[in-house]
Amino acid sequence: MTTPWTLARQTARAAAKPLEAVELALGDALGFALASGVRALTSQPTCDTSAMDGYAVAGPGPWTVRGRVAAGDPVPSVRLGPGEAFVVATGAPVPDGSDAVVPVELCTVDGLPLTGLAVTGTSLAGKHVRRRGEDWSAGDELVPAGTTVSPAVLGLAAGAGHDTLLVHRRPRVAVVVTGDELLHAGPPRPGRVRDAIGPMLPGLLTGADLLGTTHLPDDPAALAGALGQDHADVLVTCGATSKGPADHLRHVLAGLGAEVLVSGVACRPGHPMLLAVLPDGRCVVGLPGNPFAALAAVLTLLHPLLDALGGHAGRPATTAHLTGVNAHPRDTRLVPVVLTGAEAVPVGHDRPGSLWGAALADALAVVPPGHAGGAVELLIL
Template sequence: MSGLLDLSDAQERLLALAPQLGEETVAIEEAIGRVLAHDLRANRTQPPADLSAMDGYALCGAGPWTLVGESRAGAPFEGKLAPSEAVRISTGAHMPDGAESVLIQENASVADATISADQPPTAGKHVRKRGFDFSSGDIVLEGGTRLGPAQLALAIAAGHAKLTVRKRPRVAVLDSGDELSLNPENCGPSQIPASNGAMIAAMLNPLVGRCERIGPVGDDMDALAAALAEAEDCDILITSGGASVGDHDLVQSALREWGADIAFWKVAIRPGKPLMVAKRGAQVVLGLPGNPVSSFVTAFLFALPLVRAAMGMRALIPGMQTAMAAEAMPATGGRREFVRGVFDGQRVRRAASQDSSAIRSLAAANCLIERPAGSSEVAPGDKLRIYNLENG
């Protein structure tokens, strides 16, 4: 559509503006959710020696075998096995020098100090070879990796007590609109609760720790100027509402007064057309529509990728998957549409209402169905592409 940016173009232009933040070194248990600044190399080898993978007996040569000792995790057998000798061994214990195989205890017969095998052991079976997981100097995690519980465990196992991570962006979320009430328990007859800011912050908080909340702010230039002054130190400012060009949509004017330059405005998507991006020095401003569904969809498609880019993550745009249509869907118009859907693991249907103000329908959805501009009608069983909102 004339004057509207394509979704991919708009995302690319936004991500090119992402603030470039520095890095810091933190204790490893404080690194959860952070993004690794550089490739991480192992400082040690794992396992550090050949280890038994099972409880049983470490054997040398042919049997029967004479039991000569024990190897426990943390307390290895100190000697060297001679042919036809064995030691009792536990899972994770070092294989003794001279041991060739492990006879698991279920296949062993023990009489006094003599071990015999119900089934002949296979050389090397049930043995975790030294370095099979990683060796000292290996890259165990790539820069740009977001650190979850398993990644922290790997970093610790690789010999690291501290990690160098990217700094988190400071993000502020500003609600604007005369109709908004901060207290959902005390709304006047002409008001609605200010839910967008909390929704956007909840989407971003797992990445940034905690968004600063500003507002709600009325449709007044002085009030908006005071609110923007609160965002002086943020890296990313996200506004909700007031970014269009109606008589009471003052956010663009307020941003210009604040010293921001509008980078682009309006994207060929539905809902969410009046999306706005501005720049003020190193700060990025992302103006989202005020309708709750439009605000959610644009936060998912733009705010999440922007924050990920500022954090140095490698995967920025939410991933898509294929689903089968559970019902017929009409053809689309000139904008790419994002339909709230309910996905059962195979088939997807539309949520009850697609009105951009219907929060109940949004809460019932677990995916967004992408319908490209100019798509033909969908029949039941046709393939569709969806964003899974539960792991976006």
């Protein structure tokens, strides 16, 4: 019995728990998922700080300048009284008693030397002063666990005082490509086709580490041996998922005592995709041998599984308005589209054995059974 497309994705995500946490230097954590939320180690700003180049002032003007402070200097040891000012740079700590910072371009200065200068201008209480803890207080959670570490997260973590981050280890993936008919170099010829899935897969393993790719003939013993690789968290097989005379995967999995969680998905292309768990907890994702069907299986089963293992939180769906596509009465269709504003436009060339349409597309539109037009979910390529 085939599994509905949405349920298949949910099953893949629920099939595994996040891998163990590791502590990485900030420069090594990009793309990993946080195993623990990022908390502020200090308040920001750590003291009252100037947001402009100008004069920190107390009370109404005119003001007499008592000194200057630059970014990186300690907090001045003086306290401003009414009618007093300090020359300040952007990012510099302002003296206690500062009511506001008047930008330098709004000031008129008379008299020399610096100490005792008379400054006139307009002060608005609190203007251009960033107060201590205005952005966050020490201990505040800034980013929750499960967030994918982006360049902005790295910068935020550094600004909050962190040198390392606790993240989930990336899943390790081994790929097994099967098929007597496959060529790995040169042009196709009668009876032989180029392997398109093997070259495609590494670029699709976002958030995972590829351990290597094994090429096998249609031999059940060889396939069983390849699935014994215990250093991989996920084994991805290409081909042998259907029920033809050369399709050995289901028989091999049964012999290994695997639990099959998804045995076919009600979608087009990719119907014979498969998800199983071996007795030792390693997961097997079976991709159909047709290249576009294999891509559909990666997006349907493999990506949700890798996200779960890597600890990544669920991501909000992207949608667009789709017209001009005939829905299937029972199966979900995955249709290559290009995006034009809020519209998704089919590109065609979407036969299961061809990646032509996918190569031209921005995304695959998810067209549920019976869809009569309107917004659909997008799987961004």
